[in-house]
Amino acid sequence: MSSAASPIRVVSPEADERIFVTQPHMAPLSEFIPYLEKIWDSKVLTNRGPFHRQLEDALCEYLGVEHLALFANGTLALVTALQALRITGEVITTPYSFVATAHSLLWNGIKPVFVDVDPNTLNLDPKKIEAAITPQTTAIMPVHCYGHPCDVEAIRQIADIYNLRVIYDAAHAFGVKTESGSLLRHGDLSVLSFHATKVFNTFEGGAIVCPDAKTKQRIDHLKNFGYVDELTVVAPGINGKMSEINAAFGLLQLQHVDEAIARRKRIDAMYRELLRDVQGIRCLDAAGETASNYAYFPILIESEYPMSRDALFELLRSHEVIARRYFYPLISDFPMYRGLPSASRDNLPVATEAALKVLCLPLYPALRDEQVERIAAIVAQAQ
Structure with a gap:
């Protein structure tokens, strides 16, 4: 050098x-062909097929988390994370991020409240959060900018005091760890992006890291029109499912x-x-x-x-x-x-x-x- x-x-x-x-x-094309052949043979293209289930399990193991719900992209995952926690009113967030962070709030009829960032990390500055809290504040949405961890403990303490939810936009934070383990385990939910430009990509894709099976089940319903079965719809969900081709590519990329x-x-x-x-x-x-x-x-x-x-x-x-x-x-x-x-x-x-x-x-x-x-x-x- x-x-x-x-x-x-x-x-x-x-x-x-x-x-x-x-x-x-991108992994070698020759290694992807066998995955495509299996999809062509099965005729299963979507609706939580075998590759979808395998990728969720593989990512949980790789990332050191217990529950994860795959999505067609990270923006739909952000929108659904807010719905899953029934967030309303105002959400404190950062102005220093990609627009999808704040757009997900507007899509849910939520008012973004911008707070300044720390000069050394460019992440949301916990010292500025409390002054922005109002009776309408229901959550905090920080971003692990450039993959550098937010001050998760300081943010958690503020959220606990004011009874606020915390949803991390972790689009940059795939595989990042701190002394306490996976960075994705912090907050009520963490949202990943698997866009083509990210460290790990599935062409397009995303995921929500969930703290428990019950939350994952609600999120799985929300990303599939709210369907529980062909006769039961429990929420006004969206079509946020990842396809089998994207999931198969993700399994290969993970290698x-x-x-x-x-x-x-x-x-x-x-x-x-x-x-x-x-x-x-x-x-x-x-x-x-x-x-x-x-x-x-x-x-x-x-x-x-x-x-x-x-x-x-x-x-x-x-x-x-x-x-x-x-x-x-x-x-x-x-x-x-x-x-x-x-x-x-x-x-x-x-x-x-x-x-x-x-x-x-x-x-x-x-x-x-x-x-x-x-x-x-x-x-x-x-x-």
Whole structure:
């Protein structure tokens, strides 16, 4: 690995070799064909078929949780998690996330209340939560941003005092562990995304980690139109089921996910070494995880750096490196949210500043060492 102290020549890429911020990790196609053949033979495409059941069991074992309900995507899982706990009124959440976090609240007729984030983790700041609680507050929806754990104990204590539910948007947190075990065991529910861009993907997909069998049963009813049997409907559910093809692909992907995470860890270490001495570039540190998934590599562009975040974004793009400004704009800046009192930038100074500083560099298992070095060289040698 090259040292950040030694200048690296910036080599122009081939015309067709654009480097995107992420790329789906996919198991070999030849290994997927036998799964497809079984589906073609069985004619079972959906409605909790054999691969669906197998994947739920396999994920419970891999993730260290007891109950898990698969979904067609993570957004439907968020929407259903709120319904499963009968959340109403107001929910405290973060402005620094993908829009699906807050959209799931609006889909349920719930008012989002935005609270600022911690400057070191960019997760919801527990010190700001209590001041936002009103008689209408029923829950807290934090996000384990970039896969770094929220302060789960502080959030739990606040929720206990005020009798609030906690639903974690754990879209980034697949496989993340802390000293107490799986990060997904915290809160009343944790919601995962298996979108194509995630560390573990099923093409499209998601899941809700449930604390007990009774909660999982309610969620399974809600994701299948509320049906218990062909004569009994117990809730106004939605069609959120994962198909057999997605579940089969997930079973195959699970066989390769440790290898993919190991490669992500190598790339993360390379970036940190190569950018270690670059003035004005700050890398986010761990937030208490004992096992990380290295889902993203965000850097913060500080005032000491010779150009702005957006200028660096454009410089990288001119070299066919498509970084992303995750998360910019803030959710609270979008039209359907910016009229809320909690969406005021004066209420969200840390999140507002982070949205103007953060740039996520490309990170995916197929990214080659020389590509990582080239990206780091562009950042290090910017003028």
